[in-house]
Amino acid sequence: MVAALETFTGALLVAILVKLAMATNRIVGGPNGGWDTNSNLQAWASSQNLLVGDNLVFQYPPNHDVVEVSKADYDSCRPSNPIQSYNGGATSIPLSSPGKRYFICGTLGHCSQGMKVEIDTLASAASSASPAASPSPADSPLPLDPPVPSPAPESTISPAESPELTPEAPSPVFGNHLDSHIVSPVIPSTEVPVDGSPLAQHSTDPSAASAKKGNLQSLFAFGFSFLIMLLAI
Structure with missing residues (x-):
């Protein structure tokens, strides 16, 4: 001690x-x-x-x-x-x-x-002369790896959805006329009308029947020409 x-x-x-x-x-x-x-x-x-x-x-x-x-x-x-x-x-x-x-x-x-x-x-x-402690290489953070660019996403558009393969839509004017039903011309019947009917009464006159037939043909020609004009617009 x-x-x-x-x-x-x-x-x-x-x-x-x-x-x-x-x-x-x-x-x-x-x-x-x-x-x-x-x-x-x-x-x-x-x-x-x-x-x-x-x-x-x-x-x-x-x-x-x-x-x-x-x-x-x-x-x-x-x-x-x-x-x-x-x-x-x-x-x-x-x-x-x-x-x-x-x-x-x-x-x-x-x-x-x-x-x-x-x-x-x-x-x-003694304290002022001591240098400041610097981090050791083991303590220093490692540099981060540069970011790897991600590949560009592939296009998911199917051939059916491609603008080049998509058929053009028909014009509204032509589409309406093409989709509408074309009325075929009515050809007058050549059957002989039954006696007693109004048609039979008028068909007895050959000139009247011929004039009526000519009118129907003119009306048909005018309607057909009008339809062709509508389709050409």
Whole structure:
């Protein structure tokens, strides 16, 4: 039990020493300036690459201090609601997490004269240097096969339904006349009428019968010619 505790303690001390060795002290305003009204602190902050694990070091005389404030108090130079305040001439603040932090000098008028700095801490070098994991070839989706065009559907029109084989419909005019029954001409009967009938009485006159026959033939010829004209229209 004691041996295990000693081993754990030794490993913890080694980890702390490694972390301290890897941490970088960032002197605010350095190397040619400091935490004062004469240094361009904004230009210094924009030139730094501050990482998690670094230490932010403020060095200043007794007439200054360090006040960590919110973004709104930073913009308005108001030290009355501090997140944390420091004095003593040398302040080291560890940057333990990524993000932005805001520091001003709480002495009256110094913040408005430029003693304010916005610190943007990035992730540690080890995490920022690791490349983003790219999908392996086995995980990448395979390209889809190009679609195979389907064959054109075969025509299902039978020869009987084909427009080329379908006989043309007859004309309405000719169809009506062709389908109608043609009345054959009535030929007068040559039989001798029975005595006593009206026809027998009139047939005794040869001239009257001949005239009647001629009229019937003329009527037949006129009707037949009229029918031929109708069929020719």
